[in-house]
Amino acid sequence: MDDATPEEVLADFKGDRRLGGWGVAQIAAGTGLAVYAMWVGILQPGFRKVPLRLQVPYLPASKTQVHNVMRLLRGRQGGLVDLGSGDGRIVLEAHCQGFTPAVGYELNPWLVRLAHFHAWRAGHHGKVSYRREDLWKVDLSKCKNVTVFLAPSVLPLLQEKLQAELPDDALVVAGRFPFPDWTPCRTEGHGVDRAWAYSMQAQRQYACKRKDMLSQETLSVN
Numbered sequence: 001m002d003d004a005t006p007e008e009v010l011a012d013f014k015g016d017r018r019l020g021g022w023g024v025a026q027i028a029a030g031t032g033l034a035v036y037a038m039w040v041g042i043l044q045p046g047f048r049k050v051p052l053r054l055q056v057p058y059l060p061a062s063k064t065q066v067h068n069v070m071r072l073l074r075g076r077q078g079g080l081v082d083l084g085s086g087d088g089r090i091v092l093e094a095h096c097q098g099f100t101p102a103v104g105y106e107l108n109p110w111l112v113r114l115a116h117f118h119a120w121r122a123g124h125h126g127k128v129s130y131r132r133e134d135l136w137k138v139d140l141s142k143c144k145n146v147t148v149f150l151a152p153s154v155l156p157l158l159q160e161k162l163q164a165e166l167p168d169d170a171l172v173v174a175g176r177f178p179f180p181d182w183t184p185c186r187t188e189g190h191g192v193d194r195a196w197a198y199s200m201q202a203q204r205q206y207a208c209k210r211k212d213m214l215s216q217e218t219l220s221v222n
Contacts, residue, residue, distance in 0.1 A: 059176075060086055060087055068188040073094070076145050081147070088128070105133050143166060162200070170200040
């Protein structure tokens with residue numbers, strides 16, 4: 001069985017043979033070991049010093065997701081920062097769309113290397129920047145265009161960081177998951193491919209209105 005060719009294995013599945021409980025268990029165990037090996041060898045190194053609640057698993061953006069993000073950035077100029085840039089595809093596309101400089105911040109060293117490889121293969125090596133840095137420690141005070149493809153668990157905290165540091169004319173675009181307390185100015189796409197654009201000036205105005213409303217409610221109660 002170990003020497004079976006791919007064609008022979010496929011023939012087994014096409015026939016009437018059944019794997020049985022032990023066969024299913026073997027496949028599950030093998031798959032689990034493969035996933036664990038990938039996690040330990042490739043994905044985990046960037047997370048070892050990051051608190052559990054701030055860890056974001058790597059899940060590459062699809063072509064449709066990248067397209068929707070870039071549509072929301074249409075008409076914008078200047079530089080772009082991608083927080084948690086993964087394999088660098090958002091940064092690379094941003095550079096191709098004229099954003100300069102285009103910078104990605106990613107803590108995992110393997111993903112940073114992969115991003116550099118993609119840039120080299122596309123003929124843009126040295127024209128984009130991928131930095132192995134903790135996104136929570138990056139100074140965003142001069143960033144005008146920010147993209148994020150992060151897990152819902154970290155978005156509330158990132159929301160606070162962005163609101164505290166970004167200038168009023170900044171635009172934030174989130175892919176896959178929206179910010180929980182912000183109101184988007186535009187959206188693009190549907191389902192898992194959906195992207196949300198947020199104006200920082202508008203978010204601060206909403207925050208001030210909510211604060212005033214809460215103050216008035218407190219005074220009325222007292």
